[in-house]
Amino acid sequence: MPIVNSGLIGFDDFEQQLFLEGTMHIHRIFPFERFVDLVRNQWLALVRPSCWEDPFENPFNRMITEALTGKKLRLPHFESMLFAQCWSFSGESDAMWRIYSTDRRGILVTASAQALLTLGKPQFEPPMEQVFLGKVQYKSQAELKEMLESQDFLRNVLRAPAYSPVSSSVILYKRDSFKHEEEVRLILSRHISEVPGDIARFQIPLDKVILKVTLDPRLSDEEFERYSYLIDKIGYNGHIERSSLYSVPDFNLEIPSIEWLYEIPILPAAS
Numbered sequence: 001m002p003i004v005n006s007g008l009i010g011f012d013d014f015e016q017q018l019f020l021e022g023t024m025h026i027h028r029i030f031p032f033e034r035f036v037d038l039v040r041n042q043w044l045a046l047v048r049p050s051c052w053e054d055p056f057e058n059p060f061n062r063m064i065t066e067a068l069t070g071k072k073l074r075l076p077h078f079e080s081m082l083f084a085q086c087w088s089f090s091g092e093s094d095a096m097w098r099i100y101s102t103d104r105r106g107i108l109v110t111a112s113a114q115a116l117l118t119l120g121k122p123q124f125e126p127p128m129e130q131v132f133l134g135k136v137q138y139k140s141q142a143e144l145k146e147m148l149e150s151q152d153f154l155r156n157v158l159r160a161p162a163y164s165p166v167s168s169s170v171i172l173y174k175r176d177s178f179k180h181e182e183e184v185r186l187i188l189s190r191h192i193s194e195v196p197g198d199i200a201r202f203q204i205p206l207d208k209v210i211l212k213v214t215l216d217p218r219l220s221d222e223e224f225e226r227y228s229y230l231i232d233k234i235g236y237n238g239h240i241e242r243s244s245l246y247s248v249p250d251f252n253l254e255i256p257s258i259e260w261l262y263e264i265p266i267l268p269a270a271s
Helices: 011-019 034-041 077-083 096-100 113-123 141-149 151-159 165-171 175-180 221-233
Strands: 025-030 041-046 064-066 071-073 082-088 107-112 129-135 138-139 173-175 182-190 201-204 211-215 237-242
Touching: 011 113, 025 034, 025 096, 025 113, 034 041, 034 077, 034 107, 034 221, 041 237, 077 082, 082 165, 082 201, 107 113, 113 129, 113 182, 113 201, 129 165, 138 141, 138 175, 141 151, 141 173, 151 165, 165 182, 173 175, 211 221, 221 237
Parallel strands: 138 173, 211 237
Antiparallel strands: 025 082, 025 107, 041 082, 041 201, 064 071, 082 182, 107 211, 129 182
């Protein structure tokens, strides 16, 4: 997985250029209450990958067996020192709205990837605290199992410094069943002390990081106005729009006349 000095993991040359130019946008749907917390407190909640539901996430969170002795090895870094939050390259989709906005109150936040990473980094102290933005790679379940059990892969990851991007990259693999999510992850690797609880705070200047918020396409006009008002009242002053995913298309379907519709074509005369 390619790693670059800017704090990006897994991005190709074209994507790195977009990031450096400030034109890479990433997206996340927040439950309404979490969005309120984000605006009021100006921080993101990064969680331990062990809290995620997918059992294939962060496989090193489990003990590793030393074949020679049968001894179980505990790896505290992968168990308690990594925190992350999931974002997406995909602006929106029907599937994402229905999965992450089941009550139609979800808020789609569009952010500048460059601002999120570069403005968030200074609050942490390298090298023992590192921040990365990583692109998730998708593999079949068989491919993922083969990679994780590979001796070369295990040696490369386990020998890397715990705060290195190589070490953090272990949470950037998912089964291809989730490929539609086009996921990118904000990762915090902390090794200063044991962080209590499952959440690490990531302060951000909202006005410089968030580009716009989009409300659920299934909201009525009245609901859209109400939620827009509430969002404005809690202190968000940026652009608010409703998704146009289900808007009635402006098609111009026109025929000359009914007679034209049933007109019998005149066949050319036989030569």
